[in-house]
Amino acid sequence: MMFDASGSKRLRQVFFQAVLIFAAPLAAQQLEYVIERDDLVSVTFWQQPSLNTQSRVGEDGTIDLPIVGRVNAAGNTPAKLELEVVRQYSFYNAKVTQARVAVLEFGSKKVYINGQISRPGKYTFATMPTIWQVILEAGGPLETANLSQITVVRGSGQDAGKVLTVDLAEALNRNSVNELSRLTPGDIIYIPTTGTVIAGRTPLQQSALVYVYGEVAHPGAFQYEAGTNIVQAVINAGGPNPNADLKHVRLISTDSLYTQVAEVDLQIFNDAPSVPPLLLHAGDTIYLPKRRSFLQALGGMFTETYRIVLTTVASVVVFDLARQ
Template identity: 30%
Template sequence: MKMNGRLLASSLTLFLVFFSNMVFAAASEAYKLGTGDRVKVMVYGQEDLTTEAEVAGDGTITMPLVGRVEIRGMSPQDAGDLIGRQLEQRGYLKRAHVNLLIEQYRSNTVSILGQVNHPGRIALEGPTSLTEALALAGGINDTGSERIILVNIDDEGRQSRKEFNLRELLDSSAEGRSPVTLGKGDTVYIPRADQFYVYGQVQKPGTYALDRPLNVMQALSVSGGFNPSASSSGLIIYRQQPDGEVEELEARFEDRIEDGDVLFVKESLF
């Protein structure tokens, strides 16, 4: 079960890397500049006007000859065009060809939390899908669920919550459907996967992810089945109750496994 999770994460990473170069230029152009972004401004034929700057808290950068220019909320293309117009309008150049490049993305961040390999804040370099952001966070770790919780905050500060399934998102990408795109300030949370435990006389005792409905027979299969010493009629489920007490239940093959269950297989007396 854990191997499946690692293979899924690896496949996701390879899929994203393959397509990243195809969309990089369009993503950069769609990006809106914001406070903290570092940019480099180059004016064709005027090397002395080349400027590296950080977008200030008021949304401006300072350019030689024209002074402070507000570029927050603009695309790199629009910001370059604005600087070029100001150079022309003030009579410094007849035709100004200005190129503005983003050197560091700092203003458009999201938080990736929970069961990922590298939780924290990441900067979005243009439109970024939910699966791409997970890849940037190192993918879902071995204890993570395939459930994805996305928390959005709109311009008026109102919070909304949506849930997605990783397999369904990957199927959507493969089928050409529109991806789920993240926005500034979004939070992505990966909860711990439901788990169950199998101990006693089985081939592979241990902890397993409960990523789909399982009964006792299926849980035994996941753990490799009975070993030669097992009693096929000696099955016990230990299940924690809401009050914290642990209940001991005689298990049948068709009984449903629940999150946190401990399935114990007794040793045969003969």
């Protein structure tokens, strides 16, 4: 493909404009947090405290406020959302001239940690943390924690369901915890014990508990009883949320040597009641991911297409510059 000087100059301009368009949202996110779906936000009015409320950002990106109803929140910073809230309320109450928006829970950026940790459970963050940051947030490891064999089950992205082993002890010895890679949303962290395993059973199995996380009403640890199946465990956790992806539930099982992750289609037990649900073992962990909406899937395809186009344009520019 041949370009004259003016054509090359124009192509370079298009390329750099595309880079700026691509980079601008990223730079804005560095300055202030951008609200996302599933975040829990509080909206308060010092002039009208009776309007104070908390609302979780829905799949459509909106929050529900008294009187005014649904307001777009996802994609806005708290400061921008404050201006929009005041504008909406100004049509009903001229006394409302100020609002305060605060993010109480970063629902889209959550991780789960259990095992030899002071406060096991779910934790949310404004930006995805490292394992060490999660451990500190959860009160630190117990004295019996084996920090050399931490297990991480990826909760999202292309590596969803993949099991990783992290040697945090080595990172601490080398004073390189700041170099640890960041987690991904939905990751499950398990910290094993340094104690002796009894009869080939892991500490999770010895605890007589099962763990249910993700898109359920009440995630957490539940007492295990012999004969408990995966459906009963989800029901014990309050049942699946409306946006739960029942076709891609992950069952994480551990033994004395390995951690295994299986993908289970819970929908099949509803469609075919004659099919017996899978029986669980003590220490099993069930994770229900969030179902991707059509717009999210379409957005993913658009992002990939945009990346390919941008890469192609960049390649042409580099090739053209090399020829000059």
